[in-house]
Amino acid sequence: MIGAEGLTRAVLGEIDRSLAAHDLIKIRVFGDDREARVAIYEAICDELSAAPIQHIGKLLVVWRPGEARLKENQPQDLGRHAPARRTGVAPRTVTVKKPSGAPNRRPTRKEVTVLGNERVTAGGNVKRSRARPASPKKKALA
Structure with a gap:
């Protein structure tokens, strides 16, 4: 505006x-x-x-x-607000915050190391990613 x-x-x-x-x-x-x-x-x-x-x-x-x-909008000029440059994809440390059962308690925090072939689910679990299954047409061509 x-x-x-x-x-x-x-x-x-x-x-x-x-x-x-x-x-x-x-x-x-x-x-x-x-x-x-x-x-x-x-x-x-x-x-x-x-x-x-x-x-x-x-x-x-x-x-x-x-x-x-x-x-003035280039990343080197933005100072601490600039997005962090990631040199490698993995391994990386992710903080998982799970809510507690009682409403008056603080959520639990846990730091998890995630490798390149893993992901963190919405529930905070680490899952290994699967290879996508090839289609029957591509299998027939091979």
Whole structure:
């Protein structure tokens, strides 16, 4: 949403992050001036290299595939909020939190090491993943 302050640098950065995450987003602009909304729409598309999709009333729809474009939205600039880079898939340690039977007790926590061919179920159990069965047609071709 774009409020009374208009299109600030912080709002533009949030739109950039949302486009990087979702590709297609809706933006609601508060204000009654149609020309101002069109100017904001064009500024967003020009600044972020996005494509204008639809403008109906106070709702703007913008599309852009790919990564974030603004320099301040790159992972090295996000500091502690940057997603952790995983070097390897396995083994990894997962914390499993199971609720207790009594409502006034704390849930139990247990750390489990999960290998590459294992997964943690919703109940907190570790299961080994199975190979997908081949179809009869593929077996006939082999």
